[in-house]
Amino acid sequence: xxxxxxxxxxxxxxxxxxxxxxxxxxxxxxxxxxxxxxxxxxxxxxxxxxxxxxxxxxxxxxxxxxxxxxxxxxxxxxxxxxxxxxxxxxxxxxxxxxxxxxxxxxxxxxxxxxxxxxxxxxxxxxxxxxxxxxxxxxxxxxxxxxxxxxxxxxxxxxxxxxxxxxxxxxxxxxxxxxxxxxxxxxxxxxxxxxxxxxxxxxxxxxxxxxxxxxxxxxxxxxxxxxxxxxxxxxxxxxxxxxxxxxxxxxxxxxxxxxxxxxxxxxxxxxxxxxxxxxxxxxxxxxxxxxxxxxxxxxxxxxxxxxxxxxxxxxxxxxxxxxxxxxxxxxxxxxxxxxxxxxxxxxxxxxxxxxxxxxxxxxxxxxxxxxxxxxxxxxxxxxxxxxxxxxxxxxxxxxxxxxxxxxxxxxxxxxxxxxxxxxxxxxxxxxxxxxxxxxxxxxxxxxxxxxxxxxxxxxxxxxxxxxxxxxxxxxxxxxxxxxxxx
Numbered sequence: 001x002x003x004x005x006x007x008x009x010x011x012x013x014x015x016x017x018x019x020x021x022x023x024x025x026x027x028x029x030x031x032x033x034x035x036x037x038x039x040x041x042x043x044x045x046x047x048x049x050x051x052x053x054x055x056x057x058x059x060x061x062x063x064x065x066x067x068x069x070x071x072x073x074x075x076x077x078x079x080x081x082x083x084x085x086x087x088x089x090x091x092x093x094x095x096x097x098x099x100x101x102x103x104x105x106x107x108x109x110x111x112x113x114x115x116x117x118x119x120x121x122x123x124x125x126x127x128x129x130x131x132x133x134x135x136x137x138x139x140x141x142x143x144x145x146x147x148x149x150x151x152x153x154x155x156x157x158x159x160x161x162x163x164x165x166x167x168x169x170x171x172x173x174x175x176x177x178x179x180x181x182x183x184x185x186x187x188x189x190x191x192x193x194x195x196x197x198x199x200x201x202x203x204x205x206x207x208x209x210x211x212x213x214x215x216x217x218x219x220x221x222x223x224x225x226x227x228x229x230x231x232x233x234x235x236x237x238x239x240x241x242x243x244x245x246x247x248x249x250x251x252x253x254x255x256x257x258x259x260x261x262x263x264x265x266x267x268x269x270x271x272x273x274x275x276x277x278x279x280x281x282x283x284x285x286x287x288x289x290x291x292x293x294x295x296x297x298x299x300x301x302x303x304x305x306x307x308x309x310x311x312x313x314x315x316x317x318x319x320x321x322x323x324x325x326x327x328x329x330x331x332x333x334x335x336x337x338x339x340x341x342x343x344x345x346x347x348x349x350x351x352x353x354x355x356x357x358x359x360x361x362x363x364x365x366x367x368x369x370x371x372x373x374x375x376x377x378x379x380x381x382x383x384x385x386x387x388x389x390x391x392x393x394x395x396x397x398x399x400x401x402x403x404x405x406x407x408x409x410x411x412x413x414x415x416x417x418x419x420x421x422x423x424x425x426x427x428x429x430x431x432x433x434x435x436x437x438x439x440x441x442x443x444x445x446x447x448x449x450x451x452x453x454x455x456x457x458x459x460x461x462x463x464x465x466x467x468x469x470x471x472x473x474x475x476x477x478x479x480x481x482x483x484x485x
Contacts, residue, residue: 012464015276015430017455020077020152022276022427027085028179030147031172034092035135035154036099041164044130048112048123048164055113055120056226057233057383058341059187063113063120063161066185069431077431079159080191081151081183082198085423090171090178091209092134098204099132099169101214102197106339108188108222113161124223130165147172147179155183156429186341186428191408191439192329193339194426199413200337202420217414222340225330233384238392245377246385247394249323249347255396258323258347260403260436261316262466265458269400271432272454277463281471282447286478293477297361302407303368305440307360308473309405310350310367312466322350327406328378336414345382346374348405360477401435409442428452436463447474 015022038044055063066078103109104127111124142150151170158168167184182197189197200216207214236243250256266272282290290304299307310322327343335342350367377385389395415421422444430452436459439450449467453459 012277012279012467014460016149017275018273019149019276020075020156020429020431021081021148022278022430022450024083024148024151025425027423028083028147028425029085029172029174030142030144031174031178033137033140033142033150034090034171034173034178035137036096036132036169037135038103038165039131039133044125044164045112045123047129048125051111051122051124051223052227054118054226054230055122055187056229056341057381058343059113060120062187062341066161066187067115075431076156076160077429078186079155079183079429080186080189080194080426081155081159081181081428082194082424082426083151083179083181084198084202084420084425085177085179086202086420087177089175090173091205094208095169095171095180095205096133097208098201100130101204101208102201103130103132103165103167104128105200105216105219106222107219108338108340109165109167109184111188111222112164112166113187122223122226125164132169142172151181151183152429155181159183159185161185161187184339188341189339190327190329190341190343191406191426192331192342192413195410195413195421195424196337196415197339198424198426199415199418199420202418217337218334220335220338222338222342225335225338225340225342228332229381232379233381236380236384236388238388240380242377242380243385243388245373246347246382247389247392249349250389250394252321252349253323255394257395257398257402258325258404259400261313262436262462263458264434264436264454264462265456266434266454269434271401271434272456274430274433274452275455275460276427276430276450276452278448278450279467279471280446280448281467282474282478284444284446286475287442287447289478290474293361293480294364297364299361299364299368300371301409301442302371303364303366304474304477305407306348306350306367306370306405307363308470308477309438310352310363311360311473312469314352315469316466320352320354322348322352324348325402325404326374327404328375330378344378345404346378348374401433403435404437405440406438407440407442411442411444436466 114121170181172179204214313322325345326348330344331342348370433452436453453463
């Protein structure tokens, strides 16, 4: 029902200058646009009730940042998008019913956020208030080359936390199939949520198109996760050993958060307009070779990635310790399918010995241990940890956006071999930045990395060289595994 794609390692693909989205992959083609919207949003707003007190730590930061951008009249870029291709004609009514079911299932997607006297407030409407219908808009045809810009503009306009429903759904249709997009404000979800949303919508759509009932796992509620986070923060004690993970990393870094080691052509402390890029680093055969070597020598694929980055970091800086923040999912029991921002920051620290003192396999194992330690540290909210460490004088605060690397293995999602998965592309809105964060994703088609960097020649050249070297380290590891068989 959806197209299966194969990708091979390639040079970075940069987005268009000033674009709000990265470049779409070639199979996500344009066509006649169909959009969906909430019926009677004013009625739904009136039926909403204020939920509890406050929001999650990550939501609080995000909502404040987006409010500042609105005040300055800047484009809204705090949205997440997932897209796929269906190689069958669109059944508009089946998709309307699928989207209605989807939104009704998820408490967070029925929420919107209002400014309150003490901070943002979360307002939630009952499921039965939501009916998603085809939008009554003037027909428009968008070509392949213009589709990304169109999606970015519509997501920026509609996928906003202060709006109801704060999501945007659209399709570019033709006689032989359609490209489908789902976008939501980042306050409503994370990278996992984007992928899960697309798969769940596809499952519901196939069922409605066939006149069947989809069998879905319980959705859980994001509000429960917010309450759990608050309880964990309130119970946190300074003697908790999980604080030592951050404490030790910060002490070794002069109390500072990690900073990007790349030369990004920045002239002052202000962020510059960003540009997105995407690069495929390893094909499926290379991934399999890496897995085989890891299985025999110990470690994990995440450990391999951080070992490669640590090696590159030492080459760039001469420093013997690699320190970066990562984002780890915090989806406990009952939240495997929940739509919401269910993740937490944790530190990755890898000591890189002098050449000859240890093998690269040793470094992979050490990095794997660091990932395990980070996962334990992520069981307490990073915001609460850093607040305690700041009170101790250990954490000196942020002097800009901290450097971040994340790794997502789509094979770990609870989606099986859903046919929408191989054709899926996920991405976030592109805004101003003074960083070069890296988002690695492992898919059936290979290992891909995304980044947003300042859009200048220095930053572009720097990230190209950086990813080429990281890719070479990973490729050498895979080839050495093959030759050893």
